[in-house]
Amino acid sequence: MPKQDYSELNPLWGDRGPVIVGFLCNWCSYRAADLAGTSRFGYPATLRDIRIMCTGRFDPTFAIKALRDGADGILIMGCHPGQCHYQEGNYKAMRRVALLRRTLAQLGVHPDRIQLAWASAAEGTTFTQTVMRMTETIAKLGPLQWRDTVSDLAPRTPAPEAEEVSHG
Amino acid sequence: MTEEKVGVYICHCGNNIAGTIDVEAVSEWAATLPHVAVARDYRFMCSSLGQELVEQDIKELGLTRVVVAACSPHMHEPTFRKACERAGLNPYLMEMANIREHASWVHQHDKEAATEKAKALISGAVKRALELSPLEPSRVPIQEATLVVGGGIAGITTALEIADAGHPVYLVEREPSIGGHMAQLDKTFPTLDCSSCILTPKMFDTGNHPNITLLSYSEVEEVSGYVGNFTVRVRKKARKVNTDLCTGCGECWSRCPAKVVDTVYEAGLGYRTAIYRPFPQAVPKYPVIDVENCIYFQKGTCKACEKFCPTGAIDFEQEDEILELEVGNIVLATGYDLFDARRIPQYGYGRLANVFTSLEFERMVNAAGPTGGKVVLRDGVTEPQSVAIIHCVGSRDKNYNPYCSATCCMAALKFGHLVKEKTDAEVYSFYIDVRAAFKDYEEFYNRVLEEGVHFVRGRVAEVTDAARQPGEEGKLIVQVEDTLIGKQRRIPVDMVILMAAMEPRADAEEIAHLFGVGCSAAGFFTERHPKLDPIATMSDGIFIAGACQGPKDIPATVGQGAAAAARVLTLISQGEVEIEPVRAIIDEERCSGCRICNNLCPYGAIDYIEDPGVSRVNPALCKGCGTCVAACPSQVITGQHFTFESIMSQIEGLLYDVSNGHETYAEPAPLETA
Known part of the structure; x- marks a missing residue:
């Protein structure tokens, strides 16, 4: 995998690339990421991940905090629907993420910057592909620049419509 | 808050990490982070010297937090927690940064980015570590009883080992009898031991063991609880036979007028009655009424079995029974399903009468089987003059299952031998590779070669009854490219045996979900570690044994069954289990x-x-x-351990280089209450 020059996709990147904060559930997606490592599946170094026990623990405040602190995107990954280690935590994440995307869209944050996806512990490839796909999406959207997008009081372009939650 | 002192340890993992990440630079950088008292890099942190390094620093420098940047916490979190504990630091004040699986191994193409990511992960871990609180794991007593699911040779082995050690076992089996696939086999490779002769004593012991409660014709419906204290709900299906009265004399099934194709035990090759015992050596010995096919249940009259039962054991009113079991450990030994050969239409199974599956052939050569052990065509009388055995049916085939089913080569060799022994037929074995990897297997292969079985290397394209050349009329023609001579061949035979793949049970995914274990992409249950722990699962207290974990032969299955028992016994003898204080x-x-x-x-x-x-x-x-x-x-x-503050701080740490000195997170002040 050659080194990516993100400014080709969006000149605003300059010499840096996207920073994505990941919230991976302990049982499925964190292990999928481990498996990607063990299998030496390469993917761009854009994801900085946090292990939580379950996507049900994902508090939308975490995403807002990360975006405000400089992240360009948030990736929440859990077990496939119906396979949650805690029975239904991923369904709760689905609801919370849908609301979060809608709320952030109203603040001018493109909803694609928040993505929810699934990978079982055996799906190292699914994990890798999800990170690659998300990196490309964020790379095209460009840096978030929270301060300019959200924090200032200057009029801004209307936010795009929130799409359906990604089911990865 | 007293001044926190964090120790950061960066592992080279030989070259696994150091080959991609500039560990020295990361270590130097980490030493400059706030609250970091010491940062070191070391070749192997998990070695005893690496662990001693941590222990020494805790004692000498008075570290209050430890961050180990190494492999996945799923690998070595327990290792470093113990090291901290030995040095007197609460183990929950240790945090790992996964810079191997999540950085060095996946960003080998970009060393600079990998190093930067490692810094971010470590920065996040340090910030998070500062917010951790000391925790005490709670200890709860462990239930002594064990639940074993599946009564094949794996489950039987596990149950007997645990019961012999003096502990109670509940063995749940879905079918009316235990025995599993092994009870259907005729001979076992490579020694040609009679399968049922070696299995039935174990079945008998299982059925009569004072420590084993055998729940045949039963299924697990619900599982709750955690290691040491599971509550399991089992549905004991109505046999319609009162087992307190039944003596297993056989009067009922000899009088039953309903004839049903036996698709389970006889693999569709033979018949049974509606009230039936799967096979003479069945354990338990009691029959069941197959309600779907019973004339009384379908049409309202008959009751022949009831009339002739000498002990009045038939009970048409019997209902399913629900049992609640309290167990400490669970062993899943649910076995495999045979690949449905109809899925490969060009091989003609189900369409061409004389194409058989491996399991059908097992029943055919079995002296207790439908043909009394005679190798005959589907008409039941004609002895074949030539037999084709096709390997890898549904295995090693990206259209069906990419994996090797491990047992079929040896079973095919065994079939070749048995056909030679019982008939004068020519035998052709169509293989891709002959895999005869274990003890005495290669020798058996040589023996079968010497017996005159013809081996043709190539994947069979088609089995057809459309004759094209003289000599092919009335035969099954096997079309194959013989890759050793580089030619297409058409070999006419009388009988074809398909060595069907071992597949996960059709409902393996539901079972996995029920017990909270994982399934691989193929559908077999996922073990905790593919090399070092093929017995445990990611759920504590739940173990796996036998073909439900992946295709394997009898010795490997027995080995894993006994290993699962050993793991259960270890937990039982500890008397109590530690529960993670993540609450x-x-x-x-x-x-x-x-x-x-x-x-x-x-x-x-x-x-x-x-x-x-x-x-x-x-x-x-x-x-x-x-x-x-x-x-x-x-x-x-x-x-606990995943507090709001700890995650918020971790986010801050992770983004240390892009946050542009933003205002940092401060806990909202509680309301002033006057």
């Missing part, structure tokens, strides 16, 4: 009693206490998923 706690002083969390909890662990009007978590039921923590509108539920 939710509600600050009742600040709880508004809104009850949003009550219904969110998947385990019903949160009760509303009427009097002070607050919610309270039952720590015995809470599993620490944290969904209530995320939902609490007043933020008064603490998810």
Whole structure:
């Protein structure tokens, strides 16, 4: 995998690339990421991940905090629907993420910057592909620049419509 | 807050990490982080010298937090927690940064980016470590009884080992008898031992063991609890036979007028009655009534079995029984299903009469089987003059299963031998590779070669009855490219045996979900570690044995069954289990009693206490998923070890290089209460 020059996709990147904060559930997606490592599946170094026990623990405040602190995107990954280690935590994440995307869209944050996806512990490839796909999406959207997008009081372009939650 | 002192340890993991990440530079950088008292890099942190390094620093420098940047916490978190504990530091004050699986191994193409990412992960871990609190794991006594699911040779072995050690076992089997696939086999490779002769004594022991409660014709419906204390609900299906009265004399099935194709034990090759015992050596010996095919249940009259039963054991009114079992450990030994050969239409199974599956052939050569052990065509009388054995049917084929089913080569060799022994037929074995890897297997292959079985290397394209050349009329023609001579061949034969793949049980995924274990992409249960722990699963207290974990032969299955028993016995002899203190706690002083969390909890662990009007978590039921923590509108539920503060700080740390000196997170001040 050659080194990516993100400014080709969006000149605003300059010499840096996207920073994505990941919230991976302990049982499925964190292990999928481990498996990607063990299998030496390469993917761009854009994801900085946090292990939580379950996507049900994902508090939308975490995403807002990360975006405000400089992240360009948030990736929440859990077990496939119906396979949650805690029975239904991923369904709760689905609801919370849908609301979060809608709320952030109203603040001018493109909803694609928040993505929810699934990978079982055996799906190292699914994990890798999800990170690659998300990196490309964020790379095209460009840096978030929270301060300019959200924090200032200057009029801004209307936010795009929130799409359906990604089911990865 | 007293001054925290963090020790950061960066592992080279030989070259696994150091080959991609500039560990020295990361170590130097980490030493400059706030609160970091010492940062070191070392070749192998998990070695005893590496661990001693941590212990020494805790003692000499008075570290209050430890961050180990190495492999996945799923690999070595317990190792470093123990090291901290030995040095007197609470083990929950140790945090790992996964810079191997999540950085060096996946960013080998970009060393600079990998190093930067490692810094971010370490920065996050340090920030998070500063917010961790000391925790004490709770210890709970372990239930002595064990649940074994599946009564094939794996489950039988596990149950007997545990029961012989003096502990109670519940063995649940879906079919009316234990024995599994092994009971269907005729001979076992490579020694040609009679399969049932070596199995039935074990079945008998299992059925009569004072420590084993055999629940045949039963299925697990619900599982709750955790290691040491599982509650399992089992449905004992109605046999319609009172087992207290039945003697297993056989009068009922000899009088039953309903004839049913036996698709389970006889693999569709033979018949049974509607009230039946799968095979003479069945354990338990009691028959069951197959309600779907019983004339009385379908048409309302018959009751022949009831009339002739000498002990009055037939009970048409019998209902399913629900049992609640309390067990400490669970072993899954649910076995495999045979690949449905109809899925490869060009091989003609189900369409061409004389194409058989391997399991059908097992029943055919079995002296107790439908043909009395005679190798004959589907007409039941004609002995074949030539037999084709096709390997890898549904295995090693990207259209069906990419994996090798491991046992079929040896079974095919055994079939070649048996056909030669019982008939004068020519035998052709069509293989891709002959895999005869274990003890005495290669020798058996040589023996079968010497017996004159013809081996043709190539994947069979088609089995057809369309004759094209003289000599092909009335035959099955096997079309194959013989890759050793580089030519297409058409070989006319009388009988074809398809060595069908071993597949996960059709409902393996449901079973996995029921017990909270994982399934691989192929559908076999996932082991905790593919090399070092093929017996445990990711769920503590749940073990796997036999072909439900992956295709394997009898010795490997027995080995894994016994290993699972050993693992269970280890836990039982410890007497109690440690429960991770990752639980939710509600600050009742600040709880508004809104009850949003009550219904969110998947385990019903949160009760509303009427009097002070607050919610309270039952720590015995809470599993620490944290969904209530995320939902609490007043933020008064603490998810231990994954607190709001610790995750917020970790985010801050992770983004240390891009946050542009933003205002950092500060806990909202509590309301002033006058």
